[in-house]
Amino acid sequence: MxxxxxxxxxxxxxxxxxxxxxxxxxxxxxxxxxxxxxxxxxxxxxxxxxxxxxxxxxxxxxxxxxxxxxxxxxxxxxxxxxxxxxxxxxxxxxxxxxxxxxxxxxxxxxxxxxxxxxxxxxxxxxxxxxxxxxxxxxxxRLKHKVRTEPVGFELLPPKFTLTELQQLYDAILNLPKKLDKRNFRKKILSMNLLVELPELQEGVAHRPAKLYQFDGEKYEQFVSEGFSFDI
Amino acid sequence: MxxxxxxxxxxxxxxxxxxxxxxxxxxxxxxxxxxxxxxxxxxxxxxxxxxxxxxxxxxxxxxxxxxxxxxxxxxxxxxxxxxxxxxxxxxxxxxxxxxxxxxxxxxxxxxxxxxxxxxxxxxxxxxxxxxxxxxxxxxxRLKHKVRTEPVGFELLPPKFTLTELQQLYDAILNLPKKLDKRNFRKKILSMNLLVELPELQEGVAHRPAKLYQFDGEKYEQFVSEGFSFDI
DNA sequence: GGACTTATTGTTAAATGAACACCAATTTAT
DNA sequence: ATAAATTGGTGTTCATTTAACAATAAGTCC
Incomplete structure (x- = not known):
């Protein structure tokens, strides 16, 4: 050859x-x-x-x-x-x-x-x-990506609770200590990328949580204005 | 075929x-x-x-x-x-x-x-x-890398001044505003990764700057202790 | 010695990050 | 219907980090 x-x-x-x-x-x-x-x-x-x-x-x-x-x-x-x-x-x-x-x-x-x-x-x-x-x-790569771009939502159903979102982050990042619930919520909500739906979680044996949706269009707009996602 | x-x-x-x-x-x-x-x-x-x-x-x-x-x-x-x-x-x-x-x-x-x-x-x-x-x-990729790992030194001679180091960062990052001189020096020196040499810059028509060297071993040690480089 | 050029240094105000605990709403069991 | 169990939701404080900013020092060149 x-x-x-x-x-x-x-x-x-x-x-x-x-x-x-x-x-x-x-x-x-x-x-x-x-x-x-x-x-x-x-x-x-x-x-x-x-x-x-x-x-x-x-x-x-x-x-x-x-x-x-x-x-x-x-x-x-x-x-x-x-x-x-x-x-x-x-x-x-x-x-x-x-x-x-x-x-x-x-x-x-x-x-x-x-x-x-x-x-x-x-x-x-x-x-x-x-x-x-x-x-x-x-x-x-995923661990890094999920902190700097909102790709985590790809793994969740379209409607999710904040606890589910946090559990996702805890599962991916696998940090020695879980993220702080209050701080996590504050941070993610302050980005204004989540839409609060007029619906509650169903079928759970405890207080049902609010459902949210990720707004991808808003994200694109914010990015074009200089925003960068960071968790 | x-x-x-x-x-x-x-x-x-x-x-x-x-x-x-x-x-x-x-x-x-x-x-x-x-x-x-x-x-x-x-x-x-x-x-x-x-x-x-x-x-x-x-x-x-x-x-x-x-x-x-x-x-x-x-x-x-x-x-x-x-x-x-x-x-x-x-x-x-x-x-x-x-x-x-x-x-x-x-x-x-x-x-x-x-x-x-x-x-x-x-x-x-x-x-x-x-x-x-x-x-x-x-x-x-380089723009990102240079902020999160000390690879910039690979582009500089072994002995360099802080101004040279900053110019390197300005050149790579190409940000709308150059980095702030005082803040840059504070940050880089606070990492304790640079060794101040008992030598000064030569051949310049103005006050000569101190020369520094990057200490790669120290960096490895710090990393193993949880440090992460960030500029 | 004076003009010129770059080196070196610190403070303050604002924003961000980290730590932390209690009441609310719902289901299930009695 | 009440109590127990479970998870949801929410604010404040302190420490840290970042951002903005300017005057003096140490050389060279003439």
Whole structure:
């Protein structure tokens, strides 16, 4: 094989860290590999990038094939390209993470018969390939992102309570001490990005909380006026 | 060509945004392309990744071949993989940026006969490929990085004055108003990361300033104790 | 010695962040 | 219907950080 040919003896893939939130824990959607290599191991959903497909498109496709969802939050994080990261050849992978509303994920659609399951991020064990490293990198990125841009709402239902929002932040940031309830509420409400709905939480065995909605348009407007989100 | 084969009809490259600082402006090292495509256009230095070469190694190699430098600051930023970003085929590129001391760059070493030149980042015109986009992304990353980690020192000589340090920050951040001199000094000195040397600036036609050195070991220690750099 | 240039230093007011505890509203059990 | 249990909601104070701001000091050059 000539040197020039060997340059093309390689492929690239995307891997997608799909995050979800179940009300108390941050979760990641993993699939169990049905074939070698790493048969039986849990892994990040991913696929080779089609020859005439953009990277972002490939990541969206992986997400849609697994969850049926389109148009959700998706961000590229980094390329992973260690020479021996894939036992069958030279494959570099571009890592993405996406944020979905866990309730939107309804069992596995047809195209992916493989078993897919939510795992608590804190309890993920040894994954296939270098997927632990990818997961950690994406988690780190998410921790940062969620403090500087209002992406956390992507993980919550459209209507949520302030306690749910705070639990989300506590779950993602996983700080030694939980956020202070009063300070958190003060801060988030002072941004004027939440709309208080004329509805209350239902079906709880205690005082029901007010429901809020995130106002994305207001956020865009504020940003254009120099505002920057910060928690 | 079978579908499987076509997956391998692709290549990956690295492109390196090499930043330097000349005392007043942030610069980027560009090369002028000697061959098609984009012959004659300025471009980021880059190369295909060798089949058994790690991505970081390839970026280091590109840097060394151009500048003769090793062991300098280098960070991967992102993959760029739009289908038609390269006119001759499917090539995704992994973008890196590096920070070098501009005085260490001594004309072009033999292996790269191509013309390489420092350009003020603010005056860069239309580059080859999607290199303007890559440059902008890396610049944005650098702006953030320089405020949260002490990487700015990589662009300065080992001994520097506080004014030089501030000019570096002003040049990189390019804020509507320059940083306040007194506040900047207070902040940077309060971190206890700079060692005041028993030497003064020389060769200037005015009161010479004290020289300082960055103490990287102290920084590592402080970080392990929970410190985080912030300007 | 005088003119010139840049270096060095501190205070105050405003905004932000951190710490902290009690009453309110609802459901469930008796 | 009352009490117990559970979570929701709310303000103040103190400490810290940030922002704004100007006069004197130490050199060089003529």
């Amino acid at each position: 000539s040197e020039i040919e060997s340059f093309f003896k390689s492929a690239f893939s995307v891997d997608n860290v799909i995050f979800g939130f179940d009300g108390s824990e941050l979760k990641v959607l993993l699939i169990q590999r049905g074939a070698a290599p790493f048969k039986g191991k849990w892994a990040l959903p991913g696929d080779l990038v089609y020859p005439n497909e953009n990277l972002d498109t490939a990541a969206e496709r992986v997400l849609e094939q697994l969850t049926g969802l389109r148009g959700v939050y998706l961000e590229q994080v980094k390329a992973f390209g260690a020479v021996n990261r894939h036992p069958l050849g030279r494959v570099i992978t571009i890592a993405y993470y996406s944020l979905i509303k866990i309730s939107d994920f309804n069992v596995t659609p047809a195209s992916f018969a493989q078993s897919a399951r939510w795992h608590a991020v804190s309890e993920v064990e040894e994954l296939a390939f270098d997927h632990n490293e990818i997961l950690n990198t994406c988690l780190k | 079978s579908e499987i084969e076509s997956f391998f009809k692709s290549a990956f490259s690295v492109d390196n945004v090499i930043f330097g600082f000349d005392g007043s402006e942030l610069k980027v090292l560009l090369i002028q392309r000697g061959a098609a495509p984009f012959k004659g256009k300025w471009a980021l230095p880059g190369d295909l990744v060798y089949p058994n070469e790690n991505l970081d190694t390839a970026a280091e190699r590109v840097l060394e071949q151009l500048t003769g430098l090793r062991g300098v600051y280098l960070e991967q930023v992102k993959a760029f993989g739009a289908v038609n970003r390269h006119p001759l085929g499917r090539v995704i590129t992994i973008a890196y940026y590096s920070l070098i001391k501009i005085s260490d760059f001594n004309v072009t070493p033999a292996s790269f006969a191509q013309s390489a030149r420092w350009h003020a980042v603010s005056e860069v015109e239309e580059l080859a490929f999607d290199h303007n986009e890559i440059l902008n992304t890396c610049l944005k």
